[in-house]
Amino acid sequence: MGHRCCNKQKVKRGLWSPEEDEKLVNYITTHGHGSWSSVPKFAGLKRCGKSCRLRWINYLRPELKRGSFSAEEEQIIIDVHRILGNRWAQIAKHLPGRTDNEVKNFWNSCIKKKLMAQGLDPKTHNLIPSNQRAAHKAACNVSQSSQQPFSIINLDSKMKGYSMEINPPILTLPSPYPSSSSTQPPLLQTTTSLPLPTSSYQNTSVIWNENAQNPQNSSIFPCLSSIENTLISSSSSTSVNPTGFGLLNENSFWRTNNNIGEPFDAAKIFEVMQSQDQENQPNKICDTQMIIDNTKGVHDNMDASFDTTSYDLEFVDSTLLPGSMCRDLSSMDDLAWNF
DNA sequence: AAGCTGATCAACCGCGCACTG
DNA sequence: TCAGTGCGCGGTTGATCAGCT
Numbered sequence: 312m313g314h315r316c317c318n319k320q321k322v323k324r325g326l327w328s329p330e331e332d333e334k335l336v337n338y339i340t341t342h343g344h345g346s347w348s349s350v351p352k353f354a355g356l357k358r359c360g361k362s363c364r365l366r367w368i369n370y371l372r373p374e375l376k377r378g379s380f381s382a383e384e385e386q387i388i389i390d391v392h393r394i395l396g397n398r399w400a401q402i403a404k405h406l407p408g409r410t411d412n413e414v415k416n417f418w419n420s421c422i423k424k425k426l427m428a429q430g431l432d433p434k435t436h437n438l439i440p441s442n443q444r445a446a447h448k449a450a451c452n453v454s455q456s457s458q459q460p461f462s463i464i465n466l467d468s469k470m471k472g473y474s475m476e477i478n479p480p481i482l483t484l485p486s487p488y489p490s491s492s493s494t495q496p497p498l499l500q501t502t503t504s505l506p507l508p509t510s511s512y513q514n515t516s517v518i519w520n521e522n523a524q525n526p527q528n529s530s531i532f533p534c535l536s537s538i539e540n541t542l543i544s545s546s547s548s549t550s551v552n553p554t555g556f557g558l559l560n561e562n563s564f565w566r567t568n569n570n571i572g573e574p575f576d577a578a579k580i581f582e583v584m585q586s587q588d589q590e591n592q593p594n595k596i597c598d599t600q601m602i603i604d605n606t607k608g609v610h611d612n613m614d615a616s617f618d619t620t621s622y623d624l625e626f627v628d629s630t631l632l633p634g635s636m637c638r639d640l641s642s643m644d645d646l647a648w649n650f
Numbered sequence: 651a652a653g654c655t656g657a658t659c660a661a662c663c664g665c666g667c668a669c670t671g
Numbered sequence: 672t673c674a675g676t677g678c679g680c681g682g683t684t685g686a687t688c689a690g691c692t
Binding site (some may be wrong): 326346368397398415 | 685686
Binding site (some may be wrong): 324325326327361362365366369370412413416417419420421 | 657658659660661662663
């Protein structure tokens with residue numbers, strides 16, 4: 312059974328020969344593909360139009376980048392996948408020269424296993440509950456030592472000790488208050504116990520959670536089991552928080568490279584994002600940080616401001632933060648989840 | 651050297667959407 | 672409004688390769 316577009320004629324299948332490739336390239340470079348269904352006829356190929364299209368898009372296009380994925384590309388895939396899921400074509404748009412097929416294959420053959428080896432659910436990017444993690448680890452027979460660690464959180468020393476929240480997975484770190492302070496939340500005991508990388512926090516978007524500094528308000532994460540419970544409940548949902556923007560409110564501040572501490576303005580954010588998009592920068596807003604004014608709690612608005620069922624995918628896609636979202640699960644197990 | 655196994659990747663398949671008459 | 676057609680996308684398959692025994 313052939314494709315609907317080429318049922319009438321007998322078409323060749325399987326691997327393309329160099330001669331076929333040459334015919335297709337010659338035809339498309341001189342005439343363009345126009346209607347794909349008519350390409351094989353005019354190009355002198357016994358293939359269906361669909362097959363020609365696929366061959367051109369995935370293999371013959373001159374702008375294609377061949378070779379293995381760079382670490383940066385890998386991180387972009389992870390970041391974008393976390394938000395968009397298996398929308399390979401959308402993900403590939405963030406990787407110039409890469410095809411959806413290539414990205415999909417790379418994900419399935421490589422990234423997926425790495426995430427699983429690190430105790431992450433490749434679908435949700437959340438931690439797999441501890442009782443299921445062992446089974447996952449056994450299932451994916453990948454050597455931890457050979458893994459290039461991902462970063463779910465990159466912090467530098469300036470940020471150590473602050474309470475932050477990432478959603479999802481949600482993670483709260485201790486407050487900036489000295490350990491002697493009575494306001495020290497009963498969360499993690501010391502920040503230095505966290506084996507977090509100390510570089511490139513500029514690529515990490517974080518949400519500061521003032522409530523976490525306040526034991527009275529701190530309904531989240533009083534202990535690890537709560538964290539894990541949160542993660543578990545989060546991972547049981549099929550929805551993901553696309554950007555974390557939902558945590559922002561009017562008391563939030565927005566900072567770009569040239570602009571520090573302006574009041575949060577969604578329209579302005581969108582404007583900046585669009586302008587950056589127009590400049591076709593691969594790392595659209597990598598350098599952008601959301602700085603939350605921690606004079607007011609933002610947690611109260613979390614639930615109301617983020618509707619997992621109604622966010623605009625196009626908007627999300629246009630405002631992605633490649634390399635700027637949750638990072639580093641390399642040490643997630645350690646982080647752990649060792650309490 | 652031969653056989654086995656897992657990884658990789660090119661290509662196919664089927665579905666859904668958009669467009670057109 | 673509806674059927675037909677083409678295209679794009681995501682899931683899956685199968686051929687090939689590399690590493691191991």
